[in-house]
Amino acid sequence: MRLKRYIKYQYFKMIRLRDTPSKVAKGAGLGFGMDFAIPVPLVSIFIAFVFARVLKVNSLAAVMSATGLKPFFPGIVLINLYTQSILVSLFPVLGRLVLPQAEGTTFLENVLNSILSRGGPYLLAGIINGVVVFVLTYVVLYFLLNTRLEKLKSRIRK
Template sequence: MNFKRRMRYMYIKMKRMKDNPRRLARGLALGVFLNFLPTFGTGFFIALIVARFVRANVVLACTASLATKWCIPILYAINLKVGQTVLGMPSETLTTLWTKVAELDLSGLLSLGKPFILGSVLNSLVVSYLSYFVFISIFMVLKRMPLKN
């Protein structure tokens, strides 16, 4: 399937979703939110439960949670950098982090816990908030556009 055809297919699938645009956007934002947090492989199940609780689209919450799993190492590195910046800590280089892991320097790794958690909370709040408003705009526009054959 070529790119143009794939985009059209995705457009039609999104257009045919019968749920409220707010619920759809809430589901996507929830899935994105959970990927910044260290859920240790349970993000899909957390998305499933929380989506029902906050009245979000369960399918989109789980899909967004699974679709962005590939970028978790990048997100976790960003979490650490943001946390270190907010706390005013010196930024660890990737080589230094790898050395701590290789040498099993637990005290050095544990010192990164606070900036990592702070960064993951801040990043998840900011990115999910932004993604909610971006996707609610997209879904509202899609609902108004006629579906062409």
């Protein structure tokens, strides 16, 4: 029941944003997609904000959606790992693709090294999942926001 309430709360925050449904849906999709594509905690929030500003979509929606997925970060990593295993089984040559790692002792360097140790297939899986999540989020949220806008317009006309 708490998950349903959390999702409802995030949705109500989105529909209150003052922008076109297209820009809000693109911003939210960008934020969700960045959480999958850039599997580094908290970094995806900043990158989603920057990309949203560059692409001229709703940057607040991007930040809100990237922040809203943070409780589900372990699940996102598992989905990326599952997609990675599918990619490696389909294309075995990807399993030999190794990324260079920097020597480090700080927490951030250790996190980056643990991600890079999974190799290129993990990052490719994250990008694929990010694109899929972006498209799904955009379509669903655009439809919901457009429907709500039409209802509000019909109430005003009456």
